[in-house]
Amino acid sequence: MTPAPEAFFTRARRGLRMITAVLCGALLVALTCVTVIDVVGRYFLSSPLPGASEYTELLLMAIIFCGLPAVCLDDGHISVDLITSRLKGWAEIAQLLIARLFVSVVLAIIAWQLWKHGSQLASYNEVTVYLRAPIGPFSKAAAIIAGACSVVTFVMAVMRLSKGREGAV
Secondary structure: OOOOOHHHHHHHHHHOOOOOOOOHHHHHHHHHHHHHHHHHHHHHOOOOOOHHHHHHHHHHHHHHHHHHHHHOOOOOOOOOOHHHHHHHHHHHHHHHHHHHHHHHHHHHHHHHHHHHHHHHHHHHHOOOOOOOEEOHHHHHHHHHHHHHHHHHHHHHHHHHHHHHOOOOO
């Protein structure tokens, strides 16, 4: 029988993955529409979509950072396991703990730097060239997502350590 906190965490992970999948899918459809409209307008109507490159940049950033929580929840980070695949028992648990803690620290640094950069951009009132959209809020939103992913990865590392090898989170 699954304890209540563990069941809650499993349901929360599943729900968050579903939300991020739907959101990323919608953003990807929007990106596809922008590209199709721009290409059709450019080559068939001699009138490209105004600001298409900026829409594309902002949508790509949104897709990447909206998908990051799902990657963190699934432990889907890229890894090379030439040596670590042979680890068993506590060595395997320690390696996974160290890897998750490292990812958590790197994401925290990324969040901190993105926040600083976003604050700097906001202080200059930096905007995109064509759309005149402020850039600072986008950077700060990415920082918040990266920070949340850092916390999620850290919690998963701690939960895995407390559960041991059998209870992979």
